[in-house]
Amino acid sequence: MYSRPKDMEFVNVSLPWMPDHYAMVPQLVENQLKTEKEAALRYNTKSPRYLHIASNKTNRWGHQRSYRLQVFSFTGDHLPESQAEEKAMSWARYKVAITKHKDLEQTSSSLYSQNNIWTPAVDFSKYIDDNENIENEDLVAWVTTGFLHIPHAEDIPNTVTVGNGGGVLLRPHNYFDEDPSIHSADGVYFGPGSENSCDKNRMACLAQDTCSPVLEPFTYHGFDGVMKFEDWL
Known part of the structure; x- marks a missing residue:
């Protein structure tokens, strides 16, 4: 397997309709990372917009x-x-x-590193x-x-939790020949006017299903019944 980053960079090219004039045009650039140090992207450096395995x-x-x-992370500065x-x-x-x-x-890392953080059981930098x-x-991608x-x-x-979060997505890129979801065996097509059809959308007739639970209407009474701070005094 190979690690291949893709990104855009501006290239100064002449305009076909005005050869004497130049413009900075974005161009797709693809490289191949060959060693572990090349593929170690530090937290304070620019990352390629596309990083492929x-x-x-x-x-x-x-x-x-x-x-x-595809990494989503908003961590702060690392310990020096x-x-x-x-x-x-x-x-x-x-x-x-x-x-x-x-x-x-x-x-x-290792659970045992906390016993001696100056000589840890696992030092990832090695x-x-x-x-x-x-x-x-x-x-292996860490x-x-x-x-x-x-x-x-x-x-x-x-x-x-809105606006807070971090994570990583592992997304297929040229892995399939086309969008694989079109071959989903349980795919359903909804046409205009068929939203309420029990044949097309069972959720539209859920109330008629003998196995469906009967739920009371939802009501909201704020913080009634919750212990107030004054009650602690």
Whole structure:
């Protein structure tokens, strides 16, 4: 497998209709990362907009079948590497790190590292330092995601989750010949006027189903019945 980032960069080209004039035009650029250090993307550096894990096999259009790593993360600054205890969390140096698969490199950290953070049981940075070749190898993608949440009054009684989050999507990219959902066996087509048809949409006639539960109408009474702060005094 291969690691292939794609991004756009501006190139100064002459205009076909005005050869004497030039313009900066965005152009697709694709590279191949060859070593573990090249594929270690630090948290404070620009990341390619498309990062692929590709194989030698191609789809019917001749494109390499691959998966795209799409990272959503809003973590803060990392602990300075000059600090001795940083070794216990060296995985946080990278947004994404792609390494050659090894049986002895199973985890990015260890529960036992907390017993001696200055000489941790697992130092992830050593996975990168050997800088092995990652071309045509079994690969592992290590992804760091997260977000910073500072408690505030609006967290009571429930912490709002809108706008908070971190994660990663593993999306097929040229892996299929076309959108695979069109071959879904249980696909249903809704035409205009058929929304209320029991033949097309069973949810439209759910009330007629003998097995469906009978639910009372939903009502909301605010915070009635909830202990008030004055009651604690």
